[in-house]
Amino acid sequence: MPKVPLPPAPPLGAITSAFGRKGRDPLNKNRVSTPYVFGPVPSRRLGLSLGVDLLPRKTCTYDCLYCQVGRTTDRCAEPRDLVPVEAVIRQVAERLRECSADVVTLSGSGEPTLHSGIQRVIEAVREVMDMQVAVLTNGSLLWRPEVRERLLAAHKVLPTLTSGYEETFQRIHRPHPQITLARLLEGLSAFRKEYRGLFLLEVVFLAGLNDTDREVERLREVIGRIAPDRVQLNTVARPPADPGAVALDRDRLKAIMTFLGNRAEIVAEFQRKGTRGAGNGGRELLEMIRRRPVRAEEACKTLGLDPVTFQDLIRGFLDKGLVREEEHLGTTFYVISEREVPEGEQNSNGR
Ligand code: SF4
Known part of the structure; x- marks a missing residue:
């Protein structure tokens, strides 16, 4: 490196x-x-x-x-x-x-x-x-x-x-x-x-x-x-x-x-599986979802998470209102919640 x-x-x-x-x-x-x-x-x-x-x-x-x-x-x-x-x-x-x-x-x-x-x-x-x-x-x-x-x-x-x-x-x-x-x-x-x-x-x-x-x-x-x-x-x-x-x-x-x-x-x-040194799974998962809607399978592959850990993390995010679920083309995506964006970064039109 x-x-x-x-x-x-x-x-x-x-x-x-x-x-x-x-x-x-x-x-x-x-x-x-x-x-x-x-x-x-x-x-x-x-x-x-x-x-x-x-x-x-x-x-x-x-x-x-x-x-x-x-x-x-x-x-x-x-x-x-x-x-x-x-x-x-x-x-x-x-x-x-x-x-x-x-x-x-x-x-x-x-x-x-x-x-x-x-x-x-x-x-x-x-x-x-x-x-x-x-x-x-x-x-x-x-x-x-x-x-x-x-x-x-x-x-x-x-x-x-x-x-x-x-x-x-x-x-x-x-x-x-x-x-x-x-x-x-x-x-x-x-x-x-x-x-x-x-x-x-x-x-x-x-x-x-x-x-x-x-x-x-x-x-x-x-x-x-x-x-x-x-x-x-x-x-x-x-x-x-x-x-x-x-x-x-x-x-x-x-x-x-x-x-x-x-x-x-x-x-x-x-198709590549996993990443080396992907770090803290929860933090990485939230960062990933913040940039684009994410499927469970791709998050597990990318971050090297097992499905149970993924479900625990995503349930925590859903409970806190950090992310929400959205269906698209028959697949569930996890999407960042608008409420998650901090106040100081919202434009005055509030969209
Ligand atoms: S709105 Fe901007 S960021 Fe979004 S797809 Fe279009 S060009 Fe890309």
Whole structure:
């Protein structure tokens, strides 16, 4: 494992914790939590991924129907200094001392390019910690040259596209007024020309919205102009923010994959079992659920929990109102409760 020098510790008061304002883990009061880092979790596209969350929940340029984090409470389009970068870098380094991962992924509770300090995090993880870095982005700010510049050091960038039509784009993403499909496409094409890493374009399909022949034909044209390294087809695999987001069936997704050509693939379910040094199961489980809805089976595999321990932990979370159960496509998911988000991180509109 590479040596991981730690940057100077930030004052504890600067760590605004998703667990609590004092940065303490509710499952172990003596332990300082690492609210900007979660996992490692198995990613369908990246392998074993240590997640980094650069945003207060939930800050995004979009408010997508299919979002698994929930409704956007701070919809904005101006990058700014959202959480302290030194604290983020320190927490990544601390976590990498405890566990192994294939990649450090910048994603989390919204759009990571909204953090104006993202480049410092990418460079620290890549150069100092000698780790692969991936950025999951909706791509909506790539029309801005300074945002493209900030991502150039990442090994992989994974932007998202859903439609080649403005009206469908607006219906699915409900973007900030500054963001249009034309700007998104301009940014994706410009970034493709400048970027030397792996450019993996995710295309998310929603039944009845962007799965018609007309939509798919337009997507093929648009994707052809962008020319990504790969096209990764996805659908609504977890409980969405809006019940109007309905998953596509596998047969239709396969037909679309064939139509889009040999760079297209359906993103497969990750099969790797367990993680080394996953740490405190309860804390890890709560962190995992905070970032996305989770099934019992995947939580047990990822965290190395036996089903009885999992049930004990989840029952405790349910009793305390930290999580709730939600059915999606005939499967039970555990979803973070809105009440669990601390007061100081709620936007004034209270959603
Ligand atoms: S799916 Fe991604 S881009 Fe869409 S609202 Fe959620 S975090 Fe933002």
